[in-house]
Structures are given as C-alpha cells and as structure tokens.
Amino acid sequence: GTSVSHFKENSDGVDFKVTGVGDAQITIGLEDDQEYKVSLNGQSAGFVKTNLGGKLNISVELSETEAVDVLIKKC
16 A cells, blocks of 8 residues: 655645555645646656646655655646
8 A cells, every 4th residue: 555644735735755565646636727846755757737626646656665755836
C-alpha cells in the first residue's frame, strides 16, 4: 500500500510525504482549471493543469526505504 503523511495545505498548494513500494498514482482535489508546479524530492516534475472538477493526477516512483517529498504549488 501507499501512505501519505505530513500533509499541509495553504493558499498556494499542498505538500506531503508519500511512502510505499513501486509506482503510485496520486489524485488530489485542488482549484478548478488551474496550473500547478509539481516537485518531487526538490526536483521539478513539471507543470500539471487541473480539470474543471479540480482533480490533479501525478505519478510517483516509490522505494520501500525512503519517503518522497511532494510539493504542488499554484503557478
């Protein structure tokens, strides 16, 4: 399974840690039709735009031993 911890939300976006094994597909509800910058462990993973329902989907490669820091910030 996949676990999320240290979840924080503010007016600019969200950040949290993800742990698990293998690849994880994460869906999070944010502001409708808005572009966000995604960073994984401090490295840019690009820009993603939410749909009209505010859903944002990202893929994260996980290892059993280390948490991945996820930062999603509004552009």
